[in-house]
Amino acid sequence: MDGNGRWAKKRGAMRIFGHHHGIKAVRETVEACGELQIPYLTLYTFSTENWNRPKIEVEGIMQLLIGTIAKEVPDLHKNNVRLKAIGDLDSLPENARNALEKGFELTKNNTGLTLSLALSYSGKWDIIQAVRKLADKVKKSEISPEDINEAIFARYLATEETPDVDLMIRTGGDHRISNYLLWQSAYSELLFLDDVLWPEFRKAHFFKAIALYQQRERRFGKTGDQIKNETK
Ligand code: IPE
Numbered sequence: 001m002d003g004n005g006r007w008a009k010k011r012g013a014m015r016i017f018g019h020h021h022g023i024k025a026v027r028e029t030v031e032a033c034g035e036l037q038i039p040y041l042t043l044y045t046f047s048t049e050n051w052n053r054p055k056i057e058v059e060g061i062m063q064l065l066i067g068t069i070a071k072e073v074p075d076l077h078k079n080n081v082r083l084k085a086i087g088d089l090d091s092l093p094e095n096a097r098n099a100l101e102k103g104f105e106l107t108k109n110n111t112g113l114t115l116s117l118a119l120s121y122s123g124k125w126d127i128i129q130a131v132r133k134l135a136d137k138v139k140k141s142e143i144s145p146e147d148i149n150e151a152i153f154a155r156y157l158a159t160e161e162t163p164d165v166d167l168m169i170r171t172g173g174d175h176r177i178s179n180y181l182l183w184q185s186a187y188s189e190l191l192f193l194d195d196v197l198w199p200e201f202r203k204a205h206f207f208k209a210i211a212l213y214q215q216r217e218r219r220f221g222k223t224g225d226q227i228k229n230e231t232k
């Protein structure tokens with residue numbers, strides 16, 4: 001969800017104004033997922049690296065997070081959305097963690113969209129925390145190194161049972177992954193929207209993105225002919 005700061009700057013406003021206006025885009029995206037019955041949506045909300053922004057912006061984003069969670073959770077619940085978060089949640093302010101915990105608890109049995117907020121998250125952080133947990137298991141002889149495979153490793157990542165990313169959309173015009181779901185995006189389709197800043201993102205953009213995704217041929221290393229024969 002990139003481009004909030006630039007969107008605000010274009011209007012001569014403070015960066016936090018852009019973050020506030022990004023909420024509408026989040027709401028539209030969640031609704032669009034519901035309409036298309038998409039089972040998983042993971043939003044890159046705040047990265048490990050974002051902690052290095054000016055204190056006033058970090059505090060503004062945390063306040064916005066707390067307020068938005070409290071305000072939106074009842075609607076998410078009504079819409080059968082299961083709220084989750086991935087990242088180093090211990091590093092978040094206590095009131096943010098509390099607001100999130102309440103949301104997780106209320107929505108944990110919902111069966112519609114699983115909405116994961118990546119908070120204080122980075123792909124490298126995720127891989128390291130998985131390695132630590134696995135190394136501990138090895139130390140305690142609960143698992144032997146030769147039994148570690150991709151499927152087992154993936155279970156130790158913060159995404160746990162969430163499947164790998166099919167489509168990764170980035171607004172704001174930058175063409176990079178920025179330490180997002182590194183392991184989980186090994187075979188993702190990438191879509192970079194050059195002309196849309198996050199606060200401008202609407203359902204129509206999402207539907208267009210899905211239509212473009214549907215035109216891609218996902219080969220996973222195979223040949224195009226193999227894929228065509230498999231789908232016959
Ligand atoms: C994305 O918008 C929101 C966060 C990273 C929290 P930015 O704040 O990165 O906006 P730009 O890239 O400066 O326009």
Ligand code: MG
Nearest residue numbers: 002003004172
């Ligand atoms: Mg940015």
